[in-house]
Amino acid sequence: MYYHFDIQPVLVVLFEISVIATLISLAIFLRRILPLHKQRRASNRRDGSLPDGARDGASIIVYSNDQSAELESLLPQLLRQQYAPGYEVIVVNEGDSPRVRAVVEDLQMTHRNLYLTFTPDGARNLSRKKLALTLGIKAARYPVAVMTAAGASVGSDGWLARIMQHFSENNHTEVVLGYAAFDPDDDSGAARRVRSFDYVAESASWIADAVKGRPWRGTEYNLAYRRDLFFRNKGFSRHLNLRYGDDDIFISEIATGANTVVELSDDSVVTILGGDSRRAALDRSARRRFTERFIRRRPRLLDAIGRWAYLIALLTPVAAVAMDVSNGFVWTCAGVALLCWYLAGMVWCNVMTALRGRRLIASVPFILALSPLRRIYRRLYAMARRSKRYTWE
16 A cells, blocks of 8 residues: 655644544542542541540441341441440331341340331322331431441441541531442343442542532541431431432532532542342433432533533544555554553543552553443433433333
């Protein structure tokens, strides 16, 4: 094949678009990534000891939906937490479950700080999960409610101390946002790398916003807030007609830059057991997309711009080569543009490690580039999915 080395103006424009799009996406990615790494280092530098004035006890609220096997694993981990001011563990189950009751009663024989409550079976037209959490918070006797759920695993005996170290008489902290990670070894299905990346990238978005003083979401498996803040906000009353929203709509209502802290130390991270299947990931995305409609902020806009810019940065040099495949100069420019594009995507590798995602190296840029298309698919799935979003449906 004969190669020539002249270049048309339209090809120059394509390469310019690729460079500009790469820089835009990289700037947005770093805006997400750098605060996260900074906060994680700061969290790990703290020794976890209680500051002066920290005398608040903690009430750990464990939500369960008849998950006796999961509770049998989780409750011993919670009951051996090392926290001197004292704490209690309250299991709130949807309905009265003999299996859950048996698990709790067996542990109550040796742990007097373990309690069980459940929602009445006749509850209608309100979220049973939010009702269960409300019952647990009302039953709590300590000023701070630490929320988690059956299906989580707490790997450190210092988890509670790490979360509670931020609540003290000498500061204004009322909300602490922790992190929960899926165990990559639990997911062996197809597209597991894609699911792991999407979960980490989505988590990095709300964590980075919270670090920068704009909290709008947490995770149901690992967050804490003062009980009086819950009651001042009238609990979940503004969205009791929605099945979900206890960790995004509610957090966006009560959390501010002045009263919220993000805790990312290694001891504070909990693990979500059971893997992240394709159906579970799609359903979770559909629920999030629905509840985020009720959040005053628009959390997805900046991420969408960055991801679309990254996809454009890939497509434009490919289009330039397709327009003049025999031009050696075009191939050279395309190679440089794609190398810059690839390196920009590699900045997410450290995030995958920091947030305990699957270790991805060579595939990260390609998974990232196709994320806008996956979002379109998930949007269509959410629109077509016949699921119960309101309590009366």
